[in-house]
Amino acid sequence: MTPASPTSLLQLERQGAIAILRLNDAKRLNPLSTPLQQELLAALQTLASDTSVRCLVLTGEGRGFCVGADLSGMQAPEGQSLGAHTGHVMRTQSNPVIELLQSMPFPVLTSVNGPSAGAGVGLALAGDICVAAESAYFVLTFMPRLGIVPDLGITWWLERLLGRARAMGMALLGERLSAADAKHMGLIWDCVPDAQLAEHTLALAARLAALPKHAALELRAAYAHAAKQDLPAQLAYEAQRQQDLIDRPEFSEGVAAFLEKREPRF
Structure with missing residues (x-):
């Protein structure tokens, strides 16, 4: 097993053919700040060309998976509106992360170890298989709290996985969807006790790593x-x-x- 190599906001660990990426801003429940997105995009690009990797696990450090956008850090350059700047960041960083996760040459397993909010839901759903701890939940605060639409592919995933009625209810009401309910509705693959999540994730990752490469x-x-x-x-x-x-x-x-x-x- 290769020990985790920490950067400021991302940890990479190797266990044989399994690569584990951990969002590493635990004190703030791993918001998708611009620096974190830059590190994540670079790490995914490197892993995509690593022929020794057979499965990728994406999870969060600490008690949260990802609470979405870093609202406290949103700031536009002088002479540009915040909306224009955000659109640019999404097109050059956020969206490529999701597209890369869905084009990796090996299975991607997202392991939701705690709250997944806002854009964090899109990150969780971008994996081929998503598992979650029983204490985890999914919540969309975009429209009810901020007056904006869900992003990072959430509108694409939710209607296909849940149907229009549940997708609209989740987006309009902003209510928490427990991991157990997410499994029952077909949003995620599995929900396990918190203490078993790490072991369960690695066991699934080992099975995925043993599949044919294609x-x-x-x-x-x-x-x-x-x-x-x-x-x-x-x-x-x-x-x-x-x-x-x-x-x-x-x-x-x-x-x-x-x-x-x-x-x-x-």
Whole structure:
């Protein structure tokens, strides 16, 4: 195990093929300040090109996951409105973080160890799998508190995962959604006792790291294609992907492992 390497606002730890990124502004519950976003973007870019990584875990240090934007640090340069400056930061830093998480060449597991508020919800949902501690919760304060819309992909995720009624209720009312309810509604994969979250996360990460290297990219692409196609078009897509993937060595290994009654080694 490689020990955590702290920067000012981000920690990186390696456990074999698993990379663990921890948001590291624990005293403030890990707000997405501009410096943190810069560090996170740089770290993700580096990890994306590291062929030794097979799974990424994104979590928070301390008792919170991420409380969203750093409102106390929002300041525009002279001669530019705060809105224009924020839009620029989102286009050059915030949105690329989300896009990178959804294009990493390996599975991304978000482990929500505490409150996830505002843009922190978007960060949590950008993983391929999201697990949370029982004490964690999700809350959208954008419209009821600030008069703005949810961002970092939240409006895209919530309607698809929860449906319009629940997505609107969550965004308009700003009520906390417990981790247990989030699991029940299908917003996240699992909810576990706080004391078990770290162990549970690493166990899931180990399973993800053992998958074929193309697993995350192929499955993201398949679901993205399905969201825009009718059934006959998706059936045709699936047939083509099977045609291509069955000729890869991973399929041969999977068949051999099945016949030999052992776990596949990808």
